[in-house]
Amino acid sequence: MADYEPILGRYLRLDHAGRPHRLYVEEAGQGIPLVCLHTAGADGRQWRHVLNDAEITRHFRVLAFDMPWHGKSLPPAGWQDEEYRLTTQGYIDLVLAFIETLGLERPVVMGCSIGGKIVLELARLHAPMFRALIGLESADYQAPWYDDTGWLHRPDVHGGEVSGAMMSGLIAPQSPSETRWDTLWMYMQGGPGVFKGDLHFYRADGDFRDRVAEIDTSRCPLYLLTGEYDFSCTPADTERTAAKIKGARVTVMREIGHFPMSENPAQFRRYIAPVLEEIRATG
Amino acid sequence: MPGVFDRLPEWVNADAALVRRGRYLSATFLVETGDTAWLVTVHEGRVTRVERGPFLMREWAFAIRASAEAWRRFWEPVPAPGFHDLFALTKGGHARVEGDLQPLMANLRYVKDLIALPRGRA
Numbered sequence: 247m248a249d250y251e252p253i254l255g256r257y258l259r260l261d262h263a264g265r266p267h268r269l270y271v272e273e274a275g276q277g278i279p280l281v282c283l284h285t286a287g288a289d290g291r292q293w294r295h296v297l298n299d300a301e302i303t304r305h306f307r308v309l310a311f312d313m314p315w316h317g318k319s320l321p322p323a324g325w326q327d328e329e330y331r332l333t334t335q336g337y338i339d340l341v342l343a344f345i346e347t348l349g350l351e352r353p354v355v356m357g358c359s360i361g362g363k364i365v366l367e368l369a370r371l372h373a374p375m376f377r378a379l380i381g382l383e384s385a386d387y388q389a390p391w392y393d394d395t396g397w398l399h400r401p402d403v404h405g406g407e408v409s410g411a412m413m414s415g416l417i418a419p420q421s422p423s424e425t426r427w428d429t430l431w432m433y434m435q436g437g438p439g440v441f442k443g444d445l446h447f448y449r450a451d452g453d454f455r456d457r458v459a460e461i462d463t464s465r466c467p468l469y470l471l472t473g474e475y476d477f478s479c480t481p482a483d484t485e486r487t488a489a490k491i492k493g494a495r496v497t498v499m500r501e502i503g504h505f506p507m508s509e510n511p512a513q514f515r516r517y518i519a520p521v522l523e524e525i526r527a528t529g
Numbered sequence: 530m531p532g533v534f535d536r537l538p539e540w541v542n543a544d545a546a547l548v549r550r551g552r553y554l555s556a557t558f559l560v561e562t563g564d565t566a567w568l569v570t571v572h573e574g575r576v577t578r579v580e581r582g583p584f585l586m587r588e589w590a591f592a593i594r595a596s597a598e599a600w601r602r603f604w605e606p607v608p609a610p611g612f613h614d615l616f617a618l619t620k621g622g623h624a625r626v627e628g629d630l631q632p633l634m635a636n637l638r639y640v641k642d643l644i645a646l647p648r649g650r651a
């Protein structure tokens with residue numbers, strides 16, 4: 247008998263930014279919708295261990311899509327003459343379009359890195375839509391750790407190789423070899439300029455220092471979890487952000503870097519399972 | 530006094546995967562460990578020469594400079610957060626990367642692996 251995983255992958259047609267898109271979506275489980283947002287320059291495979299976790303999918307309908315230009319989602323027609331750049335508004339519109347198209351009612355959204363950052367704006371602007379919001383490696387701002395993202399997209403440096411080599415440092419030394427290299431492979435596979443385009447949002451457009459204090463966690467709970475080995479979005483960045491948001495819940499995850507769900511699924515589970523349980527219990 | 534990079538040619542050249550990864554790199558680069566300077570010459574992924582300073586007037590493509598204490602922590606078997614990666618060191622102000630960065634960035638995984646070789650051996 248074929249050894250299929252319980253994950254179902256499908257393509258979703260969706261209009262976004264005035265253009266038709268074809269989005270690759272993976273899904274498993276039933277219950278409370280849990281929409282998972284991948285990091286910059288990667289794709290939904292980062293969530294494979296959450297999607298395969300029977301204890302989670304027993305109560306949650308887990309959905310992870312590849313953003314346009316990422317993974318198995320193609321760029322929109324005409325991309326060949328464009329420079330891809332993710333913006334705050336574009337990212338919010340994408341997440342809302344996904345939720346609306348699928349008719350998800352009061353989903354939980356859990357995002358990592360850029361996904362964790364957009365969760366802050368979802369919390370500020372659209373709190374009543376969500377049952378809870380979870381930001382992994384999330385901050386209102388994080389100081390850059392290299393000067394020029396141009397290194398990620400130029401003809402004399404292989405974009406995939408350099409992206410993987412850069413990201414290798416953001417993985418905790420304790421993370422298992424197999425999942426470390428799975429995680430880096432996704433970075434090595436990114437399209438030209440896509441990671442750099444996402445970082446426009448992460449490093450420039452997504453500076454939310456002037457607005458996170460407006461988040462009202464009484465309208466929607468906000469959980470922020472950050473790995474101790476993440477020097478891109480550090481625990482201090484997350485704690486500084488949370489200090490401005492009354493009621494935000496912060497957890498620093500030991501022996502984890504920038505990619506909790508992907509680099510060390512077992513360790514991540516220790517931290518995320520109680521959060522999901524609490525969300526479920528409080529309805 | 531034996532130096533931390535004395536055995537670098539042996540370590541690198543015995544590692545076929547590492548040599549293959551660096552096969553397009555031929556360059557000399559500088560590594561400073563506190564007061565000690567090292568010039569490492571790589572030819573097509575093999576380390577052909579390691580020289581210990583001081584140097585008066587030498588060329589190199591790029592330089593990686595950090596304090597002896599920063600390297601000591603970087604080379605611990607399980608380094609602490611902030612000391613576990615070259616760019617963690619630079620962001621924390623513990624290391625500087627200078628010079629012609631193209632050969633470094635084009636061969637970043639190779640160079641990162643190379644400078645980490647003393648980890649657990651130093």
